Amino acid sequence: MIEKNYQPADIESRMSRIWDESGAFKAGRPERKGAEPFTIVIPPPNVTGSLHMGHALNNTLQDILCRFERMRGRDVLWQPGTDHAGIATQMVVERQLMERQEPGRRDLGREKFLERVWQWKAESGGTIINQLKRLGASCDWSRERFTMDEGLSRAVVKVFVELHRQGLIYKDKRLVNWDPALVTAISDLEVQQVEVKGHLWYLRYPIEGKNFSPDDPTSFIVVATTRPETMLGDTGVAVNPDDERYTNLIGKNVILPLVGRKIPIVGDEISDPEKGSGAVKVTPAHDFTDFEIGKRHGLPQINVFDKEACLTLVDNEDYLRGLPEGASQLAEELNGLDRFVARKRIVARLEDFGFLEKIEPNVHMVPHGDRSNVVIEPYLTDQWYVDAKTLAAPAIAAVRSGATTFVPKNWEKTYFEWMENIQPWCISRQLWWGHQIPAWYGPDGKFFVAETEEEAVGNALGYYVEQEVITPEQGAEMARDASKREGFITRDEDVLDTWFSSGLWPFSTLGWPDETPEVQRYYPTNVLVTGWDIIFFWVARMMMLGIHFMEEAPFSTVYIHRLVRDEKGAKMSKSKGNVIDPLGVIDDYGADALRFALARGAAHSHDIKLSPQLVETNRNFATKLWNACRFAEMNGCAMPADFDPANAQETLNRWIAHETSRATREVTEAIEGYRFNDAANAMYRFVWNVYCDWYLELAKPVLTGEEGTAKAETRAMVAWARDEILKLLHPFMPFITEELWAVTAKRDGLLVLADWPRKAGALSDEQLASVVTTSPSDAVIPSVILALDAGEFSDPEAEAEIGWVVDLVTAIRSVRAEMNIAPSVLTPLVLAAASDESKARAQRWIDTVKRLARLADVSFADRAPEGAVQLLIRGEVAALPLKGVIDFAAERSRLEKEIGKADGDIKRVDAKLGNEKFVANAPEEIVEEEKEKREAALARKTKLQEALERLKRAS
RNA sequence: GGGCACGUAGCUCAGCGGGAGAGCACUACCUUGACAUGGUAGGGGUCACAGGUUCGAUCCCUGUCGUGCCCA
Secondary structure (H helix, E strand, O other): OOOOOOOOOHHHHHHHHHHHHHOOOOOHHHHHOOOOOOEEEEOOOOOOOOOOOHHHHHHHHHHHHHHHHHHHOOOEEEEEEEEHHHHHHHHHHHHHOOOOOOOHHHHHHHHHHHHHHHHHHHHHHHHHHHHHHHHOOOHHHHHHEEEEOHHHHHHHHHHHHHHHOOOOOEEEEEEEEOOOOOOOOHHHHHEEEEEEEEEEEEEEEEOOOOOOOOOHHHEEEEEEEEHHHHHOOOEEEEOOOOOOOOHHOOOOOEEOOOOOOEEEEEOOOOOOOOOOOEEEEEOOOOOHHHHHHHHHHHHOOOEEEOOOOEOOOOOOOHHHHHHHHHHHHHHHHHHOOOHHHHHHHHHHHHHHHOEEEEEEEEEEEEEEEOOOOOEOOOEEEEEEEHHHHHHHHHHHHHHOOOOOEEOOOOOOOOOOHHHHHOEEEEEEEOOOOOOOOEEEOOOOOOEOOOOHHHHHHHHHHHHHHHOOOHHHHHHHHHOOOOOOOOOOOOOOOOOOOOHHHOOOHHHHHHOOOOOOHHHHOOOOOOEEEEHHHHHHHHHHHHHHHHHHOOOOOOOOEEEEEOOOOOOOOOEEEOOOOOOOOHHHHHHHOOOHHHHHHHHHOOOOOOEEEEOHHHHHHHHHHHHHHHHHHHHHHHOOOOOOOOHHHHOOOOHHHHHHHHHHHHHHHHHHHHOOOOOHHHHHHHHHHHHHHHHHHHHHHHHHHHHHHHHHHHHHHHHHHHHHHHHHHHHHHHOOOOHHHHHHHHHOOOOOOOOOHHHOOOOOOOOOOOHHHHHHHOOOOOOOHHHHHHHHHHHHHOOOOHHHHHHHHHHHHHHHHHOOOOOOOOOOOOOEEEEEEEHHHHHHHHHHHHHHHHHHHEEEEEEOOOOOOOEEEEEOOOOOEEEEOOOOOOHHHHHHHHHHHHHHHHHHHHHHHHHHOHHHHHHHOOOHHHHHHHHHHHHHHHHHHHHHHHHHHHHHOOO
C-alpha cells in the first residue's frame, strides 16, 4: 500500500538499510560469476572532508553508471575509500590539540602524535563515507579502503623502492614550492596563483669602478623587482643582450647595495626590455626563473631565508662569503626578521642611501599555498623526486592510441598539454602523517632504500663494514639490536605526497602487490569520473603509475564533468557564503531530488548552476511519480505473470508500449554516451508528459468503466509501464523507485538487481557471443535475435491514432480557453465530413474525448454547422457549434491568422521548389519532403478558407 | 601572451545543415476522485555581430565583440 504522501526521509533511511542487508552492492556476487565485470574506483575523497556539491555530482554520476550496469547484469565493483590527506589531516589534528589546550605536535613527538591522528581517524574519519551513503552511492562498502591501510602502504613502499631501483625516483637539490607556515614542500598543484596589488620597486645598483651618485645615471643600473627583500641573495643582474641600453655593461660587475657583494651583469634572453627597466636582479635561490638564469651563467645560489621564511644571515656562510668588513653588522641587524618586515626595512634603508629610484603600483600573480593561504617561497632544499617525464611518455601514448579516451574528447588536449610539459614531481613532504620514506641514512649521508628496515640496515651495515667505518663485530651488533645503531643509521623523517599513494588507488585497492583474484578480475577499471579542475591529480598520477606497474592503463574512459556553481554562476566558496550544503538539500527535498537535479543539469559544455528551487522542482517530479503509482494502485493495476505488452490489443496500450520502447532506447543510449542530462530529461518528459499527462488520462474511462478484457489489459499495461519507468529511473532516483517497486507488487527481488529494460536491438555480450559463434552457413536464426525483435516494440498505427486524439483534445481546449468558455459549460462537437477512419476513432474515443475536452456530445455531419468554431485536425474539420458564445470577429481573425500561416508555409516551400539549384542539388528525400509539406499546407489552407467562408455566411 | 569553452525565450539550458525547443519564472482560468509538490491554456526569440562555404546556416568556416575558466 502506497502512503498518501511522499516523504523522502523515511524511504531513504529504510532503503539504505535494506540495500546494506541484501549485499546488493557487493562485487563478485555468486550469481554473477560469469558476468562481465564493470569497475569504477571512486576518486578517493580526503578523509577530513565532508560532502560538498562537487562530491554530490561526482558520485551521483558514478552511481548512475554503476546502477545502470548492475541492472544490465554486469558484476559491478564500485570501489570506495578515502585518502589520508597528509597536510589537511595533520592540520585538523593539530587544531584539535590546540582547541583542547593539549600539548602540541612537537611536544607530543612523532609517535604519540601519530597515535592521536589514528584516534581522530577512528572517530571522525568516516564522515564523508556516511554522507556518500546518504546520497545513495552504491559502492561495495565492504571493500572500503584507506590509503594508509596496511596493504596499500605495502604497495606504496614497493612502488617507491622499485622506482628508485629503476632510477625513476631520485634525490635532488632544487627549488621547491615551500610553505613557510606549514614548513613543508608542496606540489605545483597545491599552489594557487592569486592576483595581488603589489609594487614594482626600481633599485639602483652601482656599477663597479664608478662613483655612485643618484644624479649620475651612468654610475648605476636600475633593476625592477616585486620582492626587494630577496636582493640580499642576489648573485647577478640580467639584461637582454639585444637591449642597446645595456650591451656595453654586459660582463661588468655591480656592487650590491647595502651588502657590498660584487655580482656580474649577464646577458640573457629572458630579460624583457619592455618590462620594468629592462634589467632584472637575479636571485637563483629564491626564484624559479632566476634559478634557471643562474644555472646558465654559473651564478652561485645564496639562500637567505630559513624554513619559516625569516632572514638567516648571521652564520650564513654562503651569504657572508667575500663580503667586505662591516657586512656582518647589517646581517645582525636584519637576522631573524620575517620576510615582509625585512622588505620594509630594506626598502627604507635603500631609500636612505639613494638606491631607490621609484616605486610603481603593480598588479601581479603571487603564489599562495592552498591550505595555509600564505605566500609560497621558492626554496632550495633536498627533496625526493619522481622522474615524471619518463613515466608520462607511456601515459601520453595510451591516450594517443585510444587505449584510454576522454569524454568529452576535447579534454585530451588539456591532458596532453600538461603531460608534455610535466616537471619532476616532488614527492617528499616535511610532515609526520603519511607514508614515511623507506630510506635510511648512514653517518656520511649516504642513503639505503629498501622495502624493510631490516634489509636497508643490512645493506648499510654491510657497506660501512666494507668501508671499514665500523668493524664486522660492530656491524653484527647493530644488526641485532636496534638501539645500538641509533644515531648511526637513521630513517628519512619525511613522508610521501598523498598523491603518491592515491596514484596507486586503481590497483592497490584490489590487493596489489599481492596477486589477488580481484586484481585479475577488476583491473583495468572501466571509467574514472572526475571534475576537470583536478584532472591532473587523479588522471595523470593514476595513468603514470598504473601503466608502469600494471602494464595497462587504469581506465579505458575518463569522464570529465563540470563544476557545480550557485544559481548566479559563481563558484561556491565558504568565504562568499554561497555554499549549498548537499546534506541540507537532502534533508529538505530528498536525495533523489538532488540527484535528479544534478543529472538533468550535467551537460558536457556547461557548469551546473544549482539552486534550492531547482531541487524543489525535481522533488515535485518525484511526487508526481509517487502519485501516478498511487493512481495505478487505486485502480487495481497489476501485471499478471504471463503478461506480454507486445500482445496488447487496445490501441492505447499498444501506444504506451511503443512510447516506452522509445524512452528505453533514448535513456539507454544517453547513459551509454555519458549524456546524463539527456537521459534524465528523457525520463522527465516520458514520465510526466507521456505517461501521466496522456496515458493515464486516456486510460481513466477504461479503468473506471465496465469490467472486461479491455479493462483487464489496461490495468496490466498501466502496471507494466510503471515497472519499466521504475527500472529506467532507478539509476537516477534509487530510493523512491526501490520503495515503489517494493510496495506496488510482490517482487522476486530488489529493484537494484532487477533487469534493465532491454534496449531495442541491443545485444548483451553473452548474446553477441552466441550470435557470432553461429556459423553463417547455418540457416537458423539465433533465437536470441527473435526474442530481441519482440522486445523492440513499435506501432506507428497506434501512434497515429493516439496522436489524433491528442491533437483533437488539445485544439478544443485551446479554443475554449481563447473564448473564455467556463469549464462547467459542455459543448457539442461535430466532425464534418469525417473519413471512416476518423469516425471509427471517434467512436472508440468518445468517452475520453468528451471528458478531456469537456464536450456534451460528439456527432457527425457532412459539413460544419453554421456559426461554429471550426478546427482543422489532421486535415479534417472538427466544429464546435457555439451559437451565442462565438465572437464572429475574433473567430474570423483567428482563421485569417491560420490561413496566413499556411500561406507563409506555402510561399517558403515554393521559393525552395522554384529554385532549380535546390531541386538539382538537394537530396531526393528532402525535395520529396518539401513537396509533401506543400501539399499539406495547401490542403490546410483550402480547408481553412472553406471554414472562413462558412463563418462569413453565418454572420 | 598561450590554451579551452561559451554567447539561442526574463532565467537555466537542449538542438548543431532542411519548418526555432524544454524546464523554471510570468499571465489567465480551474480545488474535475492520483497529484494545488497539481491541471489547462497563453504571451515571449532578426538563435551576439559581420563576412564566407552551400540550393539552403541557429548549426560548418573565418573574423569581430562579449563572458567564463585554465596556464604563463
